[in-house]
Amino acid sequence: MSKELIRLSQCTMAFDGEVVLNSIDLVINDKEFLTLLGPSGCGKTTTLRIIGGFATPTSGDVFFDGVRINDLPPYKRTVNTVFQKYALFPHLNVFENVAFGLRINRHGGKKLSKAEITQRVMEMLEIVSLKGFENRDVTSLSGGQQQRVAIARALVNRPKVLLLDEPLGALDMRLRKDMQNELKRIHEAMGITFIYVTHDQEEALAMSDTVVVMDGGVIQQIGTPEAIYNEPVNAFVADFIGESNIVDGIMIADGVVEIFGRRFKCLDGGFAPNEPVDVVIRPEDVDIVDVKDGMLTGTVTNITFKGVHYDVIVDFKGFKWLIQTTDFCPVNSYIGIKIDPDGIHIMKKSAYSGMFGDYSSYSAEYDEIGDADYEPEEPDIEEAPYEA
Amino acid sequence: MKLRSLAIPYVGWMAVFVIAPVLIVLGYALTDAAGGLTLANFQKMGEYTAVFSRSFLLAAISTALCLLIGYPAAYLLSREKPRVQRIMLMLIMLPMWMNFLLRTYAWMSILENTGLLNRLLSFLGLPTLNIINTPGAVVIGMVYNFLPFMILPIYSVIVKIDNSLIEAAQDLGAGTASVFRKVIFPLSLPGVLSGITMVFVPAVSTFVISQLLGGGANILLGDLIEMQFLGSAYNPHLGSAIALVMMVIVMLCMWLMNKFGAGEEQAVML
Numbered sequence: 267m268s269k270e271l272i273r274l275s276q277c278t279m280a281f282d283g284e285v286v287l288n289s290i291d292l293v294i295n296d297k298e299f300l301t302l303l304g305p306s307g308c309g310k311t312t313t314l315r316i317i318g319g320f321a322t323p324t325s326g327d328v329f330f331d332g333v334r335i336n337d338l339p340p341y342k343r344t345v346n347t348v349f350q351k352y353a354l355f356p357h358l359n360v361f362e363n364v365a366f367g368l369r370i371n372r373h374g375g376k377k378l379s380k381a382e383i384t385q386r387v388m389e390m391l392e393i394v395s396l397k398g399f400e401n402r403d404v405t406s407l408s409g410g411q412q413q414r415v416a417i418a419r420a421l422v423n424r425p426k427v428l429l430l431d432e433p434l435g436a437l438d439m440r441l442r443k444d445m446q447n448e449l450k451r452i453h454e455a456m457g458i459t460f461i462y463v464t465h466d467q468e469e470a471l472a473m474s475d476t477v478v479v480m481d482g483g484v485i486q487q488i489g490t491p492e493a494i495y496n497e498p499v500n501a502f503v504a505d506f507i508g509e510s511n512i513v514d515g516i517m518i519a520d521g522v523v524e525i526f527g528r529r530f531k532c533l534d535g536g537f538a539p540n541e542p543v544d545v546v547i548r549p550e551d552v553d554i555v556d557v558k559d560g561m562l563t564g565t566v567t568n569i570t571f572k573g574v575h576y577d578v579i580v581d582f583k584g585f586k587w588l589i590q591t592t593d594f595c596p597v598n599s600y601i602g603i604k605i606d607p608d609g610i611h612i613m614k615k616s617a618y619s620g621m622f623g624d625y626s627s628y629s630a631e632y633d634e635i636g637d638a639d640y641e642p643e644e645p646d647i648e649e650a651p652y653e654a
Numbered sequence: 655m656k657l658r659s660l661a662i663p664y665v666g667w668m669a670v671f672v673i674a675p676v677l678i679v680l681g682y683a684l685t686d687a688a689g690g691l692t693l694a695n696f697q698k699m700g701e702y703t704a705v706f707s708r709s710f711l712l713a714a715i716s717t718a719l720c721l722l723i724g725y726p727a728a729y730l731l732s733r734e735k736p737r738v739q740r741i742m743l744m745l746i747m748l749p750m751w752m753n754f755l756l757r758t759y760a761w762m763s764i765l766e767n768t769g770l771l772n773r774l775l776s777f778l779g780l781p782t783l784n785i786i787n788t789p790g791a792v793v794i795g796m797v798y799n800f801l802p803f804m805i806l807p808i809y810s811v812i813v814k815i816d817n818s819l820i821e822a823a824q825d826l827g828a829g830t831a832s833v834f835r836k837v838i839f840p841l842s843l844p845g846v847l848s849g850i851t852m853v854f855v856p857a858v859s860t861f862v863i864s865q866l867l868g869g870g871a872n873i874l875l876g877d878l879i880e881m882q883f884l885g886s887a888y889n890p891h892l893g894s895a896i897a898l899v900m901m902v903i904v905m906l907c908m909w910l911m912n913k914f915g916a917g918e919e920q921a922v923m924l
Contacts (some may be wrong), residue, residue: 318825319824319825320821320824320825339824339829340821340824341824341825341826341827341829345825345827346825348825349818349822350818351816351818353816353818353819353821353822354822355819355822355823355837356805356841357840357841364827364835366823366828367826367827370827370832370836372826381847419822419826420825420826423827471811486880537684552882569689611692
C-alpha cells in the first residue's frame with residue numbers, strides 16, 4: 267500500500283502558451299485507489315493523459331517504478347485506460363474488443379495461444395458480469411454494459427495501473443451507484459492501482475483511498491477522503507467537497523476564533539495572533555437552539571425538505587448560512603445556533619477567500635445544478651430585518 | 655407526413671428522367687429496326703467480347719491504381735493539421751473545376767510522340783517512349799481524372815474516426831502499424847468501397863479518354879455505345895443492349911463487393 271509506483275515531479279503542461287498544469291508534484295502508491303478531483307479545466311484529465319502516455323509534459327518528469335517514462339509511448343506502458351466515452355471498437359464484437367490487447371504481439375512477450383486468449387477474455391467477462399455477451403455487437407449494448415466492456419478490455423492485459431477518465435459520467439444516477447460499488451469490488455479483486463478522474467465529489471469520497479483536489483492546473487490538496495472533507499486547506503476545497511459555510515474570522519489565539527464579533531472555541535491553532543482567517547462550518551455541524559441559548563441568532567429565510575433533513579437558510583447580519591437539520595423551522599422564525607468546537611475548521615486566507623461559502627444565492631434547485639456551470643437564479647426570498 | 659410530400663418533386667424527376675429512360679433503353683434493346691421483339695441484339699454482342707473485357711480490365715487496373723495512390727494520400731492527409739488539410743483538399747479538387755475535355759487534351763499533348771514528356775526525355779538524352787494510343791495512356795487518363803473520387807470518400811471516412819479509438823488501441827499495446835491494421839483500415843472500409851464504386855463506374859463507361867488517349871485501337875464500351883448512336887454504325891437497338899448488359903455487370907460487381915464488405919456498417923454504395 268505504501269510502495270511508491272508513479273511520481274510526477276514538477277510537471278507543467280502548456281498548450282499554445284496556455285498553462286493547463288502548473289508544476290505539479292504527485293506520488294501515487296502501489297495498489298492505491300487515487301482520485302483526481304476538480305471542476306472541468308482543472309488539469310485532472312491532462313494529468314491522467316500524462317500518466318497514460320498520451321501527453322508529454324512541457325517540463326518536469328514522470329517516473330514509473332523509479333524509471334523516467336516521459337518519452338515512453340502509450341503502447342509500451344504497463345498502464346491501461348478506461349476512456350471517457352468508452353472508445354470501444356465499433357467493428358469488433360464484445361469478445362474481440364476485450365481480446366484486442368491480448369492479440370497484439372507485445373515486443374519481448376510471446377504471443378498468447380488462442381486457448382489462452384479465450385480463457386482470459388472469458389474470465390474477465392465473468393468479472394465484469396458480462397458472461398454470455400461475447401458475440402454481441404458493442405453498439406447494441408447499453409451504456410452500463412459498454413462501460414463494463416471497456417473495463418474488461420483494459421484489465422484483461424493485467425496492467426499495473428488502471429486509468430479511468432470520468433468513466434461513470436454518461437450513466438444515470440442508479441447505475442452510477444452500482445458501478446461505484448462494482449469498481450471498488452474490482453479494485454479489491456485485482457489488487458492493482460486505480461487512478462480515477464472525476465468532477466463528482468461524492469464519487470471521489472465514496473471510492474478513494476486518496477483524493478487529489480485540483481483547480482486551475484494546481485493541486486490544492488492531497489489526502490484521505492476524511493481529511494479532505496474535515497480539514498480542507500482552503501475555501502476552494504471546502505466549497506468543492508460538500509456544502510460549507512465559509513466566513514471571515516480572526517484567530518485571537520490558539521483555540522479561539524472571532525466570527526461576527528463573537529468568540530468561538532475551536533480546535534485549531536498555529537496561527538499568528540489576530541491573523542485573519544477563513545472559517546468553515548459544515549451545514550450538519552450547526553445545531554438550532556432557542557434564541558436565548560444561541561451563540562449567534564438569525565432569521566430563517568428559506569427551508570427546503572430534502573428527505574433525510576431540511577436545508578435551512580439562515581440570515582446572520584446579511585450573511586446567509588446553510589444549515590442541515592431534522593427540525594422544522596418556519597420561514598421568518600428567529601432562531602439561535604450552537605456550534606461545537608470540533609464543528610469549526612480554520613483555514614489560512616488564500617486566493618479563494620471570499621469567493622465561496624455564502625448561500626445568498628441559494629435556491630431549491632441549487633443541489634441539482636451542482637458545481638458545474640452554476641448560474642445563480644435567485645428566488646425572491648423575503649428579507650426579514652435582523653434585530654439583535 | 656408533411657415532410658414526405660417535399661420528396662414528390664424528386665420522385666417525379668426520378669420517374670421522368672431515370673426510370674422512364676431505362677425502360678426506353680430496355681425497349682430498344684429488345685426490338686429490331688422494324689419494331690419486332692427480338693434477342694438478336696444480345697446475340698450480336700458476342701462479337702464485342704474483346705471490347706467488354708478490355709473495358710473491365712482497364713477500369714479495374716485504373717481503380718486499383720487509384721486505390722494504391724489514393725488510400726495513402728487520404729490517410730496521410732487526415733493526419734495533417736486542419737489548415738494543411740484544407741489547402742491539400744483544395745489542391746486535390748482544383749483540377750476537377752477545369753473542364754474534363756480540356757484536362758484530357760492536356761494529357762494528349764503531354765503523352766504524344768512529340769509531346770512534352772518525350773521532348774523532356776530526349777532533352778535529357780533518354781530514349782523516347784511511345785505511350786499515346788496505348789492502353790497505358792488510357793489508364794493514365796483514367797487515374798488522373800478519377801483519383802479525386804477515390805481520395806475524397808476515403809479521406810472523409812478516416813477523418814471522422816474518433817481519435818479516442820486510436821488512443822485506445824495504443825493504450826492496449828498497438829504500435830503505429832497495428833493501429834492502422836486493426837483499427838483505422840477496418841473502419842475506413844466503407845470509404846474504400848464507395849471510392850472503388852465512384853472510380854470504377856465512370857471508368858468502365860468512359861469514351862472520351864479512350865478516344866483521345868487510346869486512339870482507334872483501344873475502343874471501350876463507351877466508344878462502342880457512342881458509335882451505335884452517333885457514329886457510322888448507327889444501331890440504337892444494339893447500343894441499348896450493350897448499355898443494358900454493361901449496367902447489369904456493373905450492378906453485379908457492386909453487389910458482390912457490397913456482400914464482400916458486409917458487416918462493415920454504412921457501406922455507401924450504388
